[in-house]
Amino acid sequence: MTFSTHTRTTTPSDGRLSPALWGLLFVLAGNMLIDALEVSVALVALPDIGTDLGLAPTQLQWVISGFAAGFGSLLLFGGRVVAILGRRPVYLTALLVFAAASLAGALAEGPELLIATRFVKGFCAALTAPTGLAIIVSAFPEGPARSRAISVYSLFGAGGFATGLLVSGFLTEIGWRWTFAFPAPVALLLFLAALRLVPADAAGRARPRRYDVAGALTLAAACLFLVLAISCGPRAGWDDPRTLGGFALAAVFALAHVRVERTSPEPLLGLDLLRHGPLVRSALGAATLNGSYLSLLLLSTLQLQQRAGLSPLQTGLAFLPASAPLVLSALFSGRMAARFGTARLIAAGAAAAPLGYLLYPGDASTQLRYATDVLPTMLLLGAAFVLAFAAFHIQATAAVPAHRQAEASGLYQTAVQLGAALAVALTAAVYACAGHRPALWLVIAIGLAGLLVALPGLRRTHRPSAPSSSTT
Template structure:
């Protein structure tokens, strides 16, 4: 198997680290930041978009959903495409598509046009995110350097999510909703220029250049359907025939995909990759982490605005504590992973997420944001950073060089589907409990909503405990540095 580092640096020693690797990480991290930013910056602009482009109350949610569906459905495809056709080439294609689609979104003249361009933007993001992470994996050798890079990566994700909440309001208020898309254009152009200067092509020539079209189509449709089903379930009902038809269709397509992969000479996803307990365990923890962070933040957003009357900017500022502590947790986690292994880091992170969610169940109708959410977000953020790094290092360790894009795509897919599932489940629980309390009478809407939010946060505690159990059972205690890297080098 060829050494990927030699594709990125002209150094004579193929095992020598790229001297520009931290600068390259800054470029790749910037692309990841933009993808995460775009997932949240649109939230506060939705009312203005609805008014100017003529969306109905029922259809405006598709401004968010089309991006999520395309992004979640194509992550696996985008990551594998990078392995087969060259990571630098595919990364730059993703950036160009994302920037062009962002420009068209800002220029959209109708609701239908905006939705079409959001699909293209989601496709560009689905190519950028796993390919950028794949380039991180082939640039940083397994061990302390890679763990440090992944710790930074996790911190970038946390900052990107909060930055979207903070920047969306002022940009929309002063310049108009179009500029939440236009700002991506100069960033994309700058990234393309830096890519040409800093990144050399990285591809394993031993991989066949044949492409598993049938596998790509079936798994993409299966993922799109499952994300669609999860997203629509709160509105249509989890027990409705429509919901179960969508889930059944997704399961059938996934079964067909498995059959195709078993018979394919060059499968999109070699099924042997799932024999690794670390990969499976790491992705399960990522799934649960995605459920808790997206679900909890959504519940807290509703609580802040509907119960306490806080603005989106005020809530965004409050969530900064979670961002700061997630960065702290990420950096602490990457240090401990090298010394102690995946399991203690991921397990401690999930335990802290559970504790933070439990503290947040003490929400009250009065008292303000600081008293009700500050301590819970502080603990929650620390756990999120640690759990994300521990799980991601586990899911990406020991992966063959030619499958780094695939592994990155799998990790991103699990985290994204977890986010959609967390939003759907926790919002359903909150709405159901609120309706039940209102039916019994004797309390006002604010109190009923607060009780609904408390119930949803208790579900988040349960989810985090399941993630803790998965970390304890599936993730080994073996340290990252040394053993796996020695095995990889001996196989080359």
């Protein structure tokens, strides 16, 4: 049996998936995997990229923050594009653009093209990541089959970061450009399979009428100018007109975005969602956890490779204790939330992260011993993500009515990505200005801010009905 744009498959009543549905699932899950590993494959390669292209840390951080900014600032717009043009054509186009951007990034001879491709790939992820889950919901019948498909999809997403560490560690030993090139053939293979397997949207589906391009552009511009101003400060000076102008333009575009969304007949985001306390706490908490985590890994990558002499592969392996536990626990996150409550899990995770940062050595000149200086921090970070990250998403969507949960999920994911972009940019700026120890204290402060955001949730413990699975 084949699955095409004109046929619909069936599945046995016991939830077993037909071969065609398994094929569709692995196309979607495979794409989710390469989306999820985009940050980690770049992270381990940063020192080699900086050496080869002559980039300072404030420029180098764009490799991480550029992808996160493209993903986060255009995620809501990506959902609107998919809703208007349809899942199949947008998904297929995004796969092709992702492959082209991967190849262009691998061939980049300067920072401008490399950073531009990272932003473009972030936008592609903003189109495909949420669309993949929507295709699963529409193509797989409700019940055991859909639950199984979502579990596999979630597992691939959770495993992406850890996979990226290993792949990048291995490929960077050969050359950092391979870490950016290898997703291209993978995306092309997924595209060829998706041509046959991804179904067209059902006829008669209600579609929005407006793209809200102004809302998308103002949000993206506000984010990019803010990161640009932060990265300019250490090099040009914080009182330099370029730095001040960047901050001013970021503020202007942010205000313009709020005005556009308030007046648009079909805004990308209904601002009334910000009145839901659990949703806002989840978004801010996940943003601080993700942002502080990636910032710590940025500092650790530079320290382990440039000062401790670890190879890229050894660095990737060193980070695994922080990411592998999430893979192992991904299928059980819903049960954990149902048993212990999201507020308790979030508070415990939000406490584990800054404790791990406090244990990390603040003196970059000392000789690191992995077992005593690095491993405890990585284990605590792994615990933080196991406890809190899925609980954040469950709490965020459970806080709003069912018909607005997709919108709430988009807001949550936007906060997660933009938190990463801004935290990494700030950490790189402090590192360039003042060195390792002050940058580490900034990471600790971001982690503690996440704990402060989480604590009010304990006043009113909420145990939502956990979904079959959850992704972040």
